[in-house]
Amino acid sequence: MSDLRDQAPGAAGDAAPYDALLLLSFGGPEGPDDVVPFLENVTRGRGIPKERLKEVGQHYFLFGGVSPINDQNRALLDALREDFAQNSLDLPVHWGNRNWAPYLTDTLREMALAGHRRILVLTTSAYASYSGCRQYRENLADALAALEAEGIEPPRVDKLRHYFNHPGFVRPMIDGVLASLDGLPEEVRAGAHLAFTTHSIPDASADTSGPAEEHGRGGAYVREHLDVARLIADAVREETGVERPWELVYQSRSGAPHIPWLEPDICDHLETLHGKGVPAVVMVPIGFVSDHMEVLYDLDTEATAKAAELGLPVARSATVGADPRFAAAVRELVLERAATERGQRVERCALGALGPSHDLCPVGCCPARAPRPAAAGADSPYA
Template sequence: MSDTRTPSQTDPAPYDALLLLSFGGPEGPEDVVPFLENVTRGRGIPRERLTEVGKHYFLFGGVSPINAQNRELLGALRKDFADHGLDLQVYWGNRNWAPYLVDALREIADDGHRRVLVLATSAYAGYSGCRQYRENLADALAQLAAEGRPELTVDKLRHFYNHPGFVGPMTDATLAALAELPAEVRDGARLAFSTHSIPTAMAETSGAPDDPARGTPGGAYVAQHLDVARLIAAAVAERTGVADRPWQLVYQSRSGAPHIPWLEPDICDHLAAERADGAEAVVMVPIGFVSDHMEVKYDLDTEAVAKAAELGLPVARAATVGADPRFAAAVRDLVLERAAVQRGEPVTRCALGALGPSHDRCATACCPNPRAPRPAAAEA
């Protein structure tokens, strides 16, 4: 979209605040186990097990990169909004660590705002990446109501996985990673598009149609990732002149019980299979993640790189979008799009690929809670 807008196109009304909503992460060794207790609350996991799980964080001094990267994104959003005349205050809250979601919403209410847009740092449909955040919002809003604070109306921005401001930076990052490989293997390098593995049952119930009356078809989590992978692979082929470069969607960061089926193949298993198939090199492209947080730094940069070294397979890892100015501009575009929709004005929705722009409001039945139904904010 053009950066030249009429006054009405820089108007966020009826919204008066944007909340950056993320997962959160520890910022010191003493935070690790309490953070993991927040993540796993209600599952009865012993503290000793959490200490074992936390070894990934302890390898990095007990600090997850995610909070620092969210601060960078917060700054990028504020700068982009200011540079383009969008008068909308931006706040930040996390699901599992400070600054907590309920505190951010309390600050928003105390500052006099009443109509809030939410940007969740997850690009795709699915329980953990969408509905669980909306459940968290419902819980936080209920807590504020119990405190007697003014009512907030909260709407979540649509999934942005196929917005040009997400796909473009990921494409450039893939090309940059290819350039890091030795020249003699560059043209033969294959692409592994990586995302968070989830239980197959959860993947099968992810997503909903635009018309909630038609029911929930499911399968959106995988379908959306595949659409992005195709877009990036095609763009890389065009810009490198290497047609038919092999690629595959792979998964990482599995954390569930062994007897429960999760999406496969795992990235490390995939690297072994690629080497056995004669691959010269592999570029890992973390399309499932907005920033280089712990699951990228450990599962890809540590475990997968170590596996590749064991196999004698050259690898490189593409960067995530992070605070790329194009991504900040995409958020601005989504904010103005949603504001125009709420005002009843015509709007052009930016989306690449075969699936088109996603729905504004989630159907009640989409991406169901795998344990038990719970109230969720911003539903159709």
């Protein structure tokens, strides 16, 4: 098992048979005029009226109509390119989004026309779930089908494994918690609880997340988050000498009220802790790669306002973002997958109790309610 402390980057190596890396993300508006069209892209097919989308868009309008996610992806692109160059990994890095420019299909078209034939995909989602994995794979299949329809030979795409328990993802979050604790008033620091937060999803989606053998209450989605939370809490205890109560909680629910979603909500959790006399809380957004809108609004705005209303001191720890250790982790994952594709045996780096995730999503993994083709899996029509 790898140590949780900072690690030297892995040795430079050969990315063959891959000739490019694609950073695949959600996308977000970059101005007030983009907000409603962006939300129309996100909700296409659901029949949501434009007036309702304008109401939902108020979160974005509070920040000038700009989601930070695109700038954060640009920073991650720069970090990846710098890390690759410093470690003699000659692998171009491209970027495409599901819901806003640069659009995935456009990016894949450019890559295919530039001659790229084997592409690795890094998604900005670390955990198993339909919305965090299979939906991206469905988007990839849609884009490849669009290229085929245009007479362009589609490249082969493979997705990097889930990296939720890679040291390069976990260690920066540990440091973020330690920094947040140090920033709390000294008189409440010792008694501070940890609230690990992630995106709430419908119970039914959670229960069927991951491979079929992992389906059940909470599925792989909850299991993976609990493993990461435990890793961070244990490391914080070891480095501070203080045992801190913690819980996995949820945020950003967006579904109909009658459909059960994962709970408790972060604001409800803050009320509960305040009622128990807890002196302070550190909110730890382990479910998010960067400080995008759901972190800025749901935690930094809404949950922080709730805490102020309660008189409960809170701090929000940093996400991984473009941390150089995360960029190094991506390089290690690229080299690991490339070596595996070449038939070599490699040590797969992972922390915690769950071990490294699968390279190839099996049939039945994170199923959709209505089956659709998905690339980069055992059931891919683009093998």
